[in-house]
Every structure is written in structure tokens, then in C-alpha cells.
Amino acid sequence: MKPSLSIVKIGGNIIENEKELARFMILFSQIEGHKILVHGGGKKATSMAEKMGIKTTMVKGRRITDRKSLEVAVMIYGGLVNKSIVATLQALSCNAIGLSGADAGIIEAVKRPVESVDFGFVGDIVSVHTKALLNFVQTGLVPVFCALSHDGKGQLLNTNADTIASELAIALSEEYTTTLYYCFEKPGVLSDVASDNSVISHINKQTYYSLLKEQTIADGMLPKLENCFYALDHSVHKVCIGNMQMLLPHSTTYTTLTL
Amino acid sequence: MKPSLSIVKIGGNIIENEKELARFMILFSQIEGHKILVHGGGKKATSMAEKMGIKTTMVKGRRITDRKSLEVAVMIYGGLVNKSIVATLQALSCNAIGLSGADAGIIEAVKRPVESVDFGFVGDIVSVHTKALLNFVQTGLVPVFCALSHDGKGQLLNTNADTIASELAIALSEEYTTTLYYCFEKPGVLSDVASDNSVISHINKQTYYSLLKEQTIADGMLPKLENCFYALDHSVHKVCIGNMQMLLPHSTTYTTLTL
Numbered sequence: 001m002k003p004s005l006s007i008v009k010i011g012g013n014i015i016e017n018e019k020e021l022a023r024f025m026i027l028f029s030q031i032e033g034h035k036i037l038v039h040g041g042g043k044k045a046t047s048m049a050e051k052m053g054i055k056t057t058m059v060k061g062r063r064i065t066d067r068k069s070l071e072v073a074v075m076i077y078g079g080l081v082n083k084s085i086v087a088t089l090q091a092l093s094c095n096a097i098g099l100s101g102a103d104a105g106i107i108e109a110v111k112r113p114v115e116s117v118d119f120g121f122v123g124d125i126v127s128v129h130t131k132a133l134l135n136f137v138q139t140g141l142v143p144v145f146c147a148l149s150h151d152g153k154g155q156l157l158n159t160n161a162d163t164i165a166s167e168l169a170i171a172l173s174e175e176y177t178t179t180l181y182y183c184f185e186k187p188g189v190l191s192d193v194a195s196d197n198s199v200i201s202h203i204n205k206q207t208y209y210s211l212l213k214e215q216t217i218a219d220g221m222l223p224k225l226e227n228c229f230y231a232l233d234h235s236v237h238k239v240c241i242g243n244m245q246m247l248l249p250h251s252t253t254y255t256t257l258t259l
Numbered sequence: 260m261k262p263s264l265s266i267v268k269i270g271g272n273i274i275e276n277e278k279e280l281a282r283f284m285i286l287f288s289q290i291e292g293h294k295i296l297v298h299g300g301g302k303k304a305t306s307m308a309e310k311m312g313i314k315t316t317m318v319k320g321r322r323i324t325d326r327k328s329l330e331v332a333v334m335i336y337g338g339l340v341n342k343s344i345v346a347t348l349q350a351l352s353c354n355a356i357g358l359s360g361a362d363a364g365i366i367e368a369v370k371r372p373v374e375s376v377d378f379g380f381v382g383d384i385v386s387v388h389t390k391a392l393l394n395f396v397q398t399g400l401v402p403v404f405c406a407l408s409h410d411g412k413g414q415l416l417n418t419n420a421d422t423i424a425s426e427l428a429i430a431l432s433e434e435y436t437t438t439l440y441y442c443f444e445k446p447g448v449l450s451d452v453a454s455d456n457s458v459i460s461h462i463n464k465q466t467y468y469s470l471l472k473e474q475t476i477a478d479g480m481l482p483k484l485e486n487c488f489y490a491l492d493h494s495v496h497k498v499c500i501g502n503m504q505m506l507l508p509h510s511t512t513y514t515t516l517t518l
Contacts, residue, residue, distance in 0.1 A: 051311050071339060079338020080330060083407065083415055087361040091413035097363045097391070102346040103356045104400055132356070135398060141363055141391060148342065154350035156342055 005137065005176035006031050009038040009165035011184045014244065015081060016043055024183070025085065027247040029092035034137050034176065036168060037096075037144045039085065040161035041077035048072050065120040065158040073158050074100075077146035085144055096142045101125075101149030102156055104132035107164065109149035109157050123149040123157025125164070128171035137172075162224065166231040173235035180231055180239045181246065182224065188242040188255035189225070193218045199242070203257050205229060225257070232259045264396065264435035265290050268297040268424035270443045273503065274340060275302055283442070284344065286506040288351035293396050293435065295427060296355075296403045298344065299420035300336035307331050324379040324417045332417050333359075336405040344403055355401045360384075360408030361415055363391035366423065368408035368416050382408040382416025384423070387430035396431075421483065425490040432494035439490055439498045440505065441483065447501045447514035448484070452477045458501070462516050464488060484516070491518045 008028060014020045028037060046056055049072045057064040065073065082098040089096035101107025101123075109123030136143055145168070147161040162182065169180045188199035191211075203211065208229060211217050217225065228239040240246055242254025267287060273279045287296060305315055308331045316323040324332065341357040348355035360366025360382075368382030395402055404427070406420040421441065428439045447458035450470075462470065467488060470476050476484065487498040499505055501513025 053310075074342050075334035075338040077338075078342045079334040079336075083333050083337045083359050083361060086359070087409045087415045088413045090361055090364050090409060090411060095364055095391075096361075098359070098361075100342050100345070100357070102342060102349055105349050105354055132354075132398065132400060135394070139391065139394060150346045150349060152349060154347045156346050 002175065002177045004033050005172055005178050006033065006035040006181060007038065007165050007169045007172075007178060008035065008181040008183055008247070009161055010040070010244075011161075011182075012040050012043055013185045014183065015039060015041065020244075021085075022088070024244045025088050025092060027244055029089055029094040031247060035142055036137070037085070037089075037142065038147070038161050038165040038168065039077075039081060039144070040147050041073065041081050044081065045069075045072050045076040048076055059117050062117065062119070064118070065122050067121065070121040070156065070158055074148060074156055078148050078156075082144060082146045089142065089144070094142050095140055096144050097136060098144045098146070100146050100156070101159065101164065105129050105150075105152070106133050107145075107149040107159070107167070108152050109159055110151060111155065111157060121155070121157050123151065123159040125149060125159065125167045128167050130171050130175075133168075133172070134175060137176075162227055166227050166236070169231055169236045170234040173237070177237045178235075180228070180236055182228070182239070182241045183244050183246070184241070185243060187245070187253050189217065189221060191216050199253055200255050201252075203255060205232075205259055208257075228257050229259075232257060261434065261436045262293060264293040264295070264431055264437050265440060266295045266297065266424050266428045266431075266437060267440040267442055267506070268420055269299070269503075270420075271299050271302055272444045273442065274298060274300065279503075280344075281347070283503045284347050284351060286503050288348055288353040290506060294401055295396070296344070296348075296401065297406070297420050297424040297427065298336075298340060298403070299406050300332065300340050303340065304328075304331050304335040307335055318376050321376065321378070323377070324381050326380065329380040329415065329417055333407060333415055337407050337415075341403060341405040348401065348403065353401050354399055355403050356395060357403045357405070359405050359415070360418065360423065364388050364409075364411070365392050366404075366408040366418070366426070367411050368418055369410060370414065370416060380414070380416050382410065382418040384408060384418065384426045387426050389430050389434075392427075392431070393434060396435075421486055425486050425495070428490055428495045429493040432496070436496045437494075439487070439495055441487070441498070441500045442503050442505070443500070444502060446504070446512050448476065448480060450475050458512055459514050460511070462514060464491075464518055467516075487516050488518075491516060
């Protein structure tokens with residue numbers, strides 16, 4: 001039997017709230033067995049950019065990563081947020097190592113091709129090189145990834161943290177039984193967006209298609225679920241969506257996704 | 260015989276000049292065998308702090324690292340500078356991995372005790388934990404350290420890059436024959452500060468004491484040399500001081516220090 005590996009992704013809302021982040025890190029440090037953390041950077045980068053007089057450009061509601069915005073992302077995600085998390089986890093006896101996708105050449109991406117919108121320095125992952133990463137995990141290190149990749153030609157690229165988490169899980173599923181945790185502010189996938197008591201406890205591919213048909217799932221959740229089923233279709237064992245409570249050993253209130 | 264390991268430290272002057280840094284990285288990537296890079300951050304942090312409206316406090320001519328300045332150091336040294344170097348080295352087929360001293364718990368320090376001056380969040384190294392680091396080097400990774408350590412209790416600390424380089428070299432000298440390169444803008448230790456043609460090609464402990472007596476060495480060089488002989492006294496094989504040309508295989512114009 002393959003050993004198990006937990007890949008946990010936390011979103012911007014947890015990172016922005018110091019107390020929530022501290023609470024999260026205690027829970028994360030207590031997860032048994034091999035584990036990896038993936039974090040976004042959220043609004044910290046936007047507020048830092050503002051302080052530095054850098055304007056955030058939006059096209060069709062989506063943020064454009066120009067050269068200056070990329071610099072801010074590298075400073076905040078790769079520097080401040082990543083290293084602060086690592087130092088805190090170290091204090092919790094969790095042997096964390098902070099990584100961008102450029103480190104040890106682990107996450108290779110291409111700059112997103114310009115079609116109707118030029119997103120700038122945004123990366124679409126093309127491959128995950130697992131050799132060094134497997135070595136880290138096997139020797140008891142806990143990789144902490146920020147949302148950056150590189151193109152192998154010297155360019156860092158801003159990369160969606162959800163995708164980094166799922167691509168890492170997929171790449172490591174040959175060696176490990178992987179569980180992917182998407183940790184956000186809601187207790188799970190809700191059948192009624194207005195009620196936190198409406199967590200759907202289990203979704204498989206069949207019920208997923210029914211939910212799509214019924215249009216009961218919130219808009220923002222759709223790409224997340226698509227990403228989850230993509231991971232499951234590519235050998236990831238299980239995906240869990242919920243708030244940080246789901247990391248507690250006996251927690252039951254969250255959504256589990258399987259094929 | 261122990262395998263050899265080169266530890267190269269580059270100063271702020273190289274980092275601030277994009278062309279110089281690019282040239283340096285080509286030379287560094289061509290060093291044969293195991294290697295480690297240590298970089299400072301220099302004036303980039305100061306200019307970033309200015310942009311963000313953070314005042315740099317100086318006491319008795321020395322910079323104080325308050326909480327805000329530390330944040331800037333973590334963003335710039337640990338984020339922007341470190342990850343940019345890593346991405347560039349990756350493009351040069353050098354399998355770099357960016358690290359702070361908190362990552363994998365490698366460099367543990369204590370916040371400098373307050374005596375006549377409170378330097379703030381500045382770390383004095385107490386120990387180097389080599390287990391993970393040896394594994395990285397042995398598996399062909401090239402660690403790139405920024406000038407940050409941690410106290411093991413969750414606090415990151417600004418730490419002198421020269422000292423990080425020498426402490427890493429000392430800690431790894433049990434397993435490797437270590438050469439420590441201090442790479443700066445001058446071609447070596449000069450017997451006449453006004454002339455770049457006055458490089459002293461070799462200094463041992465005896466000639467070092469003579470030079471101290473004669474007061475021929477520039478003030479700024481004294482703590483550097485003290486640090487070098489400390490490293491040599493603690494099993495480091497050789498220390499070289501010069502500009503980046505010294506990394507060329509057949510270079511001769513630089514200062515070599517041995518016991």
C-alpha cells in the first residue's frame with residue numbers, strides 16, 4: 001500500500017487574518033504523516049501594491065500581472081507570507097521548507113498565451129518535476145509552496161494556488177495515496193449559498209453532474225469543483241472542501257469529493 | 260579525501276547592478292562541483308522601505324531592524340532577490356533552491372541581546388543544522404541563501420550575509436573540503452586602498468598580524484578578515500576575497516587566505 005500524503009491549500013481569507021492563520025498553522029502542524037501546504041497571497045499583494053503606488057489593472061474582472069505586479073507578488077507570496085509561515089511552523093515542530101515553483105525546478109509553466117486578454121506574467125503549469133520534492137517529503141520535510149512557478153528560462157510566473165495544489169497532488173499520486181484539502185472560509189460546498197448549514201457531505205461525479213444541471217452550486221464554486229474532478233480523474237485519491245475545522249481528526253462537516 | 264564544496268557570498272553592489280548580477284550568475288553556474296550561494300540584499304531594501312514610507316533608523320552609524328524594516332528585508336532578500344536569482348540559475352542549468360535560515364530549520368539564531376544599542380530583529384547565529392542541507396548538496400541541488408535566520412520560536416531575524424556564509428562553511432567542513440569566496444567590487448585585499456593594482460595575493464595568520472600592526476588594511480576590511488580567520492580556525496580549508504573574476508578557472512588576481 002502506498003503511504004498517504006495530505007496536500008492542503010489555504011486561501012487569501014485565512015492568510016489575511018493573523019489569528020485565523022495562527023489557528024490554521026496549529027491544525028496543519030498536527031496533521032499526521034506526510035504533508036504539503038500551498039498558499040495564495042490574496043489581498044496583501046494588492047494593498048502592498050497600493051502602498052507602492054502600483055495600480056492593479058483589471059480586464060473583464062480579472063487581474064493583470066504586469067512586471068511591477070509580479071514583483072509585488074514575488075515579494076509578498078514568495079517572501080513575506082511564505083517565510084513567515086515557515087518560521088511559525090518551525091516553532092510548532094513542523095520541519096517546513098518554503099518553496100516557489102522555481103526552487104529545485106519543481107513547477108514548470110508557460111506564460112499564458114495572449115488571446116482576447118493578455119494576463120501578463122501568469123503561468124499555466126506544464127509539468128511538475130517530482131525528484132527533489134519526493135526527496136523532501138520522504139526525509140520528513142514539509143514543503144510550503146507559494147503561488148509562483150517559472151518558465152525554465154528565468155521568468156517567474158504568478159500561478160493559481162488551487163491549480164498548484166492539484167497539480168502537485170496529481171504528480172505525487174504515483175508514489176502516495178493523496179488527499180487534497182481546499183481550505184476556505186465556508187464549511188464546504190453548500191446546496192443553499194445563503195446557509196452554512198447546507199453542506200453537501202459527499203459529491204461524486206454523478207451527483208456533480210446533477211448539481212450542475214440543477215444550478216444549485218454557487219458560481220465561484222464551479223471552477224473549483226471542475227479542478228477537483230480533474231484531480232480525481234488523474235489519480236488523486238480524495239478531495240475535501242471546507243473550513244480549517246476539517247483538518248481536525250474527527251471532523252465530519254465538510255464536503256468530500258470522490259469519483 | 261573529502262569532496263570539495265564552494266560557498267560563494269556576493270555583496271549588495273553586485274545585486275544592485277542587473278548586468279553585473281547576470282554576469283555573476285553565469286560565472287557561478289560554471290563553478291564545478293558542489294556549491295552554495297549566499298547573498299545580501301543591500302540598498303534595495305532601503306529604497307523599497309523609502310517607497311513604502313518606512314524610515315531607516317541608524318544608531319551610531321548602524322542600521323536598526325525594527326518590525327517594519329524586517330518585513331521589508333523578508334520581502335526583498337527572501338522574496339524578490341532570492342527567487343529572481345533562483346529562476347535565473349535554473350535557466351542556466353544550475354538546480355538552485357532558494358532558502359532562508361528558517362527553511363528546513365537550517366540556521367538558528369538568537370535576537371542580538373540589547374546592550375548599549377538595541378539593533379532590533381537582528382540574529383546572531385547559534386547553530387547550523389546540516390542534515391537537510393547535506394542532503395540537498397549531495398543530491399545536486401544548489402542552495403541559495405538570503406541573509407535571514409530564525410530563532411526557532413517563530414521569529415525571522417535579519418542576519419549578516421558574511422557570517423551566514425562562514426557559519427555554513429564551518430558547519431559543512433566535516434563532510435567537505437570547503438572554500439569560501441567573498442565576492443565584492445574590489446579585486447582583493449589591497450595594500451594601498453587607492454590602488455586596485457595592490458592586491459595582496461596571499462595572507463596567512465602571521466602576515467595578517469603584521470598587516471594589522473602596519474595598519475595598511477582599510478577599516479572596512481578588518482571585520483571581514485577577522486571573520487575569514489575565524490572560519491579558517493574552524494576547519495574551513497581556504498578563503499578567497501576578490502571580485503567575480505576570481506571565479507574563473509584560471510584567475511590569479513585575488514587574495515587567498517589560509518592559516
